[in-house]
Amino acid sequence: xxxxxxTKKTTRARxxxxxxxxxxxxxxxxxxxxxxxxxxVDGLEKYFPVTQxxxxxxxxxxxxxxxGLSFSMTRGETLGVVGESGCGKSTTGRxxxxxLEPTAGKVVFEGRDITHTSQAQLRPTRRDIQxxxxxxxxxxxxxxxxxxxxxAPFQIQGIQTEKGIKRSVQELLELVGLSxxxxxxxxxxxxxxxxxxxxxxxxxxLRPRMIVCDEPVSALDVSIQAQVINxxxxxxxxxDLTYIFIAHDLSVVRHISDRVAxxxxxxxxxxxxxxxxxxxxxxxxxxxxxxxxxxxDPEREKTRERILLTGDVPSPLNPPPACRFHTRxxxxxxxxxxxxxxLLELAPGHQVACHFPEERVLV
Numbered sequence: 001x002x003x004x005x006x007t008k009k010t011t012r013a014r015x016x017x018x019x020x021x022x023x024x025x026x027x028x029x030x031x032x033x034x035x036x037x038x039x040x041v042d043g044l045e046k047y048f049p050v051t052q053x054x055x056x057x058x059x060x061x062x063x064x065x066x067x068g069l070s071f072s073m074t075r076g077e078t079l080g081v082v083g084e085s086g087c088g089k090s091t092t093g094r095x096x097x098x099x100l101e102p103t104a105g106k107v108v109f110e111g112r113d114i115t116h117t118s119q120a121q122l123r124p125t126r127r128d129i130q131x132x133x134x135x136x137x138x139x140x141x142x143x144x145x146x147x148x149x150x151x152a153p154f155q156i157q158g159i160q161t162e163k164g165i166k167r168s169v170q171e172l173l174e175l176v177g178l179s180x181x182x183x184x185x186x187x188x189x190x191x192x193x194x195x196x197x198x199x200x201x202x203x204x205x206l207r208p209r210m211i212v213c214d215e216p217v218s219a220l221d222v223s224i225q226a227q228v229i230n231x232x233x234x235x236x237x238x239x240d241l242t243y244i245f246i247a248h249d250l251s252v253v254r255h256i257s258d259r260v261a262x263x264x265x266x267x268x269x270x271x272x273x274x275x276x277x278x279x280x281x282x283x284x285x286x287x288x289x290x291x292x293x294x295x296x297d298p299e300r301e302k303t304r305e306r307i308l309l310t311g312d313v314p315s316p317l318n319p320p321p322a323c324r325f326h327t328r329x330x331x332x333x334x335x336x337x338x339x340x341x342x343l344l345e346l347a348p349g350h351q352v353a354c355h356f357p358e359e360r361v362l363v
Contacts, residue, residue, distance in 0.1 A: 038210060038242050039073040044105035046091055064316045065091040067266035078243040080257030082250055084313055088266040089246045093212040097131050098122055127157060130203040134215040136195035140187040146198055147183040153205040172201040176231060193224035210242040218248060229256055250293045254278055262286050265324040266316055268343060272350040282357040284329050331356050
């Protein structure tokens with residue numbers, strides 16, 4: 001399997017996104033430089049109501065997509081979010097960008113509470129928080145040219161650049177490895193990897209401080225994945241961006257992330273820095289996920305222990321009580337069915353929500 005490290009990074013000289021001439025509110029300076037906290041999430045919840053009836057609809061239950069997430073991020077870091085489909089990863093990203101309204105909890109971006117800010121008041125903040133969507137084709141308007149798509153953020157925010165919007169868009173296309181001549185082309189004329197680069201260019205247009213990457217490489221070939229990952233890392237270094245990187249591929253997350261959050265049924269079950277989580281995982285669910293990652297060594301692969309989870313992921317409409325993983329956990333005991341384990345720090349920077357955590361070295 002080709003890894004992002006195996007792909008030679010492009011050597012093209014890159015240009016920074018054009019600076020907007022409109023006034024922009026700068027975040028207050030804090031001591032610590034790159035270690036300043038840029039995002040704080042506290043008790044974040046998102047419940048989708050389930051209704052019944054035709055004329056008089058009434059709520060009968062809630063789908064608990066995200067249930068009590070708390071974490072913080074520092075400027076310039078990359079937080080990887082992993083977990084099975086339906087665990088709430090993408091919903092978390094949409095809550096942070098305020099594409100969805102939180103049911104409860106708090107989202108604080110650069111010291112400002114944006115949890116329930118109105119759309120009009122939120123518009124200046126949208127310049128600082130952008131999103132790269134999973135499907136590079138459905139997120140681009142097929143009736144618009146690339147110039148119109150990438151230039152839309154300037155139009156919506158009413159921003160004029162020093163060189164004009166057209167030239168600024170062409171510089172953005174160069175930044176992500178495309179040609180300025182692509183300005184007048186349409187999305188269907190590009191490959192999947194090129195369309196994802198267009199999405200990245202659009203996200204970078206307003207020079208944001210944070211980007212939520214919602215599975216940006218899951219729909220791409222492995223070789224193209226490596227190119228996009230390397231592009232994201234190059235741009236992050238040049239522009240001091242903060243990423244929330246949502247993905248299924250744990251190898252990609254390990255390559256790009258500084259810290260990793262493992263989610264299961266709307267909750268974080270383990271949260272640690274990259275090295276600690278991959279080399280010394282503590283939660284049984286993390287053990288199972290990491291045991292499924294292939295190793296490019298046939299001899300090691302033969303001797304590795306593969307942990308197979310039984311059963312399907314329970315429905316977030318009716319999650320199991322207490323520890324939500326106990327229905328599939330080989331270590332579950334009676335306390336796991338009656339008492340919910342809190343997310344506790346068992347080692348410096350390493351949090352886990354489990355009654356019976358165990359450090360496990362996966363060969």
